[in-house]
Amino acid sequence: xxxxxxxxxxxxxxxxxxxxxxxxxxxxxxxxxxxxxxxxxxxxxxxxxxxxxxxxxxxxxxxxxxxxxxxxxxxxxxxxxxxxxxxxxxxxxxxxxxxxxxxxxxxxxxxxxxxxxxxxxxxxxxxxxxxxxxxxxxxxxxxxxxxxxxxxxxxxxxxxxxxxxxxxxxxxxxxxxxxxxxxxxxxxxxxxxxxxxxxxxxxxxxxxxxxxxxxxxxxxxxxxxxxxxxxxxxxxxxxxxxxxxxxxxxxxxxxxxxxxxxxxxxxxxxxxxxxxxxxxxxxxxxxxxxxxxxxxxxxxxxxxxxxxxxxxxxxxxxxxxxxxxxxxxxxxxxxxxxxxxxxxxxxxxxxxxxxxxxxxxxxxxxxxxxxxxxxxxxxxxxxxxxxxxxxxxxxxxxxxxxxxxxxxxxxx
Numbered sequence: 001x002x003x004x005x006x007x008x009x010x011x012x013x014x015x016x017x018x019x020x021x022x023x024x025x026x027x028x029x030x031x032x033x034x035x036x037x038x039x040x041x042x043x044x045x046x047x048x049x050x051x052x053x054x055x056x057x058x059x060x061x062x063x064x065x066x067x068x069x070x071x072x073x074x075x076x077x078x079x080x081x082x083x084x085x086x087x088x089x090x091x092x093x094x095x096x097x098x099x100x101x102x103x104x105x106x107x108x109x110x111x112x113x114x115x116x117x118x119x120x121x122x123x124x125x126x127x128x129x130x131x132x133x134x135x136x137x138x139x140x141x142x143x144x145x146x147x148x149x150x151x152x153x154x155x156x157x158x159x160x161x162x163x164x165x166x167x168x169x170x171x172x173x174x175x176x177x178x179x180x181x182x183x184x185x186x187x188x189x190x191x192x193x194x195x196x197x198x199x200x201x202x203x204x205x206x207x208x209x210x211x212x213x214x215x216x217x218x219x220x221x222x223x224x225x226x227x228x229x230x231x232x233x234x235x236x237x238x239x240x241x242x243x244x245x246x247x248x249x250x251x252x253x254x255x256x257x258x259x260x261x262x263x264x265x266x267x268x269x270x271x272x273x274x275x276x277x278x279x280x281x282x283x284x285x286x287x288x289x290x291x292x293x294x295x296x297x298x299x300x301x302x303x304x305x306x307x308x309x310x311x312x313x314x315x316x317x318x319x320x321x322x323x324x325x326x327x328x329x330x331x332x333x334x335x336x337x338x339x340x341x342x343x344x345x346x347x348x349x350x351x352x353x354x355x356x357x358x359x360x361x362x363x364x365x366x367x368x369x370x371x372x373x374x375x376x377x378x379x380x381x382x383x384x385x386x387x388x389x390x391x392x393x394x395x396x397x398x399x400x401x402x403x404x405x406x407x408x409x410x411x412x
Contacts, residue, residue: 004060008068010043044074067151069134185250259403277340280354300346326362333372349374
């Protein structure tokens with residue numbers, strides 16, 4: 001089955017909001033073996049939407065619409081589809097009652113146009129909206145399947161996961177189990193990773209391996225299908241083992257995790273505390289950790305030693321170290337990490353000093369970063385990075401590298 005996703009809404013064309021629904025649906029459809037060949041965005045215009053529907057019906061087996069199911073005059077998706085498919089719109093009584101109950105519960109007056117949200121295509125399977133008012137729907141006409149979802153992601157996503165996915169699997173008569181596992185890598189570029197596993201990519205059949213680069217890291221999605229879940233897992237495990245034998249040193253986690261999340265999980269498991277001394281990153285490292293719930297028992301605190309005198313007077317980095325090596329140096333980073341660990345009585349101290357730009361410092365070029373990791377009863381380790389990109393990119397990548405270095409050490 002090949003699919004096209006049509007997003008309806010002039011606000012998308014004006015750039016007022018991003019089309020995250022298409023991204024979500026493409027990912028979900030790929031996991032159940034449906035190919036998405038086109039993403040289309042059309043404004044709130046009946047004629048243009050009608051032309052788009054005709055075009056999509058020529059090239060797709062499944063056409064998914066997002067948006068335009070609301071109560072206002074510019075919400076015209078189902079009316080236009082009904083006209084194209086020569087179907088009537090009828091009131092779904094369950095949806096109507098749900099809308100009425102919402103207004104009763106909130107104490108608001110229901111205007112007549114809200115009744116429009118309960119209209120569905122005659123003969124369609126109704127997809128319950130558990131987080132909003134307008135229901136979704138699915139219908140087959142002349143061998144083509146049409147699915148309509150509301151535009152707000154908070155309504156669309158649970159509707160698809162709870163109702164739309166099951167509908168599609170039933171329509172496909174899928175007997176096979178389709179499962180995916182995402183492997184996450186950091187510190188290796190997409191081109192290098194693909195080169196390392198090129199023969200695996202060329203030989204893939206079942207499972208399939210799909211690389212994806214984004215936001216400074218690379219992921220590999222392994223997808224397998226078989227009637228037996230045990231066999232599906234065996235196939236995925238075999239592919240994962242082959243991949244890890246090539247690039248396992250850059251692996252840090254599975255599926256939707258992040259480097260900070262994995263670090264917090266590891267610190268929790270080992271009952272360790274951490275403190276940071278941050279110059280270059282200005283508190284960004286501690287922010288990334290503390291935005292994860294439950295880190296109050298892990299993060300002791302942070303000292304943002306942005307200026308030289310703070311490094312010297314608060315962190316007690318020796319004056320001779322600063323004079324001889326400068327603040328952008330391995331020696332300074334080491335003392336910062338050791339001092340913050342001591343002052344905040346943590347198990348681990350991590351420090352950041354460097355040049356984010358736009359100008360140089362201590363004759364060091366933009367992108368020079370020193371990270372140090374201190375641990376009790378162990379020699380402090382220092383790392384030198386030469387990063388490219390803008391100021392914020394350098395700071396963000398520094399935080400990610402620190403998380404990766406810490407994870408490697410804790411998992412060793």
